[in-house]
Amino acid sequence: MTDQPPASYAGPQRVLSGVQPSGALHLGNYLGALVKFARLQHEQDTLIFVADLHAITVWQDPALLATQTREITAAYLAAGLDPAKATIFPQSAVTAHAELGWIFQCVARLGWLDRMTQFKEKSGKHKERSSVGLYTYPVLQAADVLVYRATHVPVGEDQKQHLELTRDIAAKFNHDFNRPGFFPLPEGLIEGPGARIMSLRDGSAKMSKSDPSDNSRINLTDDADMIAQKIRKAKTDPEPLPESLEDLKTRPEADNLVGIYGALAEMTKAQVLAEFGGKGFGTFKPALADLAVAKLAPISDRMRRLMADPAEIDRVLAAGAEKAREVAAPTLDEVKKIVGFWR
Ligand code: AQP
Secondary structure: OOOOOOOOOOOOOEEEEEEOOOOOOEHHHHHHHHHHHHHHOOOOEEEEEEOHHHHOOOOOOHHHHHHHHHHHHHHHHHOOOOOOOEEEEEHHHOOHHHHHHHHHHOOOOHHHHHOOHHHHHHHOOOHHHOOHHHHHHHHHHHHHHHOOOOOEEEOOHHHHHHHHHHHHHHHHHHHHOOOOOOOOOOEEEOOOOOOOOEOOOOOOOEOOOOOOOHHHOOEOOOOHHHHHHHHHHOOOOOOOOOOOHHHHOOOHHHHHHHHHHHHHHOOOHHHHHHHHOOOOHHHHHHHHHHHHHHHHHHHHHHHHHHHOOHHHHHHHHHHHHHHHHHHHHHHHHHHHHHHOOOO
16 A cells, blocks of 8 residues: 555644744734733744845845844844744744745746735835745745744735645645645744734824834834824724714724733723723823833843843844754755755
């Protein structure tokens, strides 16, 4: 009897995610991604990278990119990632991402990429002038995940569609090369109170690094005064906070601030409303500002201290890259064999 490969992925469970070094991190990145990374490292084998290959899909000043990579690493460490538990590394230091990325470009279909809403948002009116990389970046993202055969991907809600694409690519590869179960179909770890933090200036737009208004976001590097000022200026309506979740749904800005309070205090929105329902923003905003400062100030302090010792950050990244290369190599080797490349 010949050995049949298992019909579904039967390998180890593994967590993989990353953040682009494309600007200062904000509260959305922290709650939607970093908090989850720090929790998951205690539960599963966890790899977290700094997505510098993704960052250059839009222009990055070469004189700043390495420093920005160290800054993201400092944010990871300040948010509680421990290099003894999680593998932390720069994406560009593991060439297997790009190699598998190319193979996946030949697996993914143009029609799949045409449906990606993030490209439409990011390229805006200047599609023809966007880099090809910006268009194909979800394919590289599939390679980021699958080169480690990661089974779980903690991300914010904006990445849901890209994760679906990763699953489609994995399934098509497994099918086309008749290797059922070779790649896992990874699951997103998206749910949670910080999955979609919205802009402080517009409750219908997500908080984003590239929003031209700095008042739209709370940066992890903002000091206490700045955080309080941004929350004071946050767009709201004149009504007091509602008593029920139902009434909150029709008030996007209030909903966002209640969600932020809940995520920072580890409370549900219902619990926040039980405390603040019926009270005006004159009461709620100062309470939110105090909470945000109490939670974020220690993180920015730690980031500053870590950034004062870039050599230590480089040691973390170099050691992480070596470990990541070791994990990725056997999968890439096997893929090359499966595809039929000369060896
Ligand atoms: N507003 C958000 N709420 C919750 N999670 C968010 N994330 C981003 N914005 C929010 C999550 O943060 C992780 C890292 O994101 P990224 O830097 O790799 O890319 P991004 O999603 O493009 O982040 P930005 O801040 O919005 O950058 P720009 O402005 O460049 O587009 C991801 O897990 C993301 O889901």
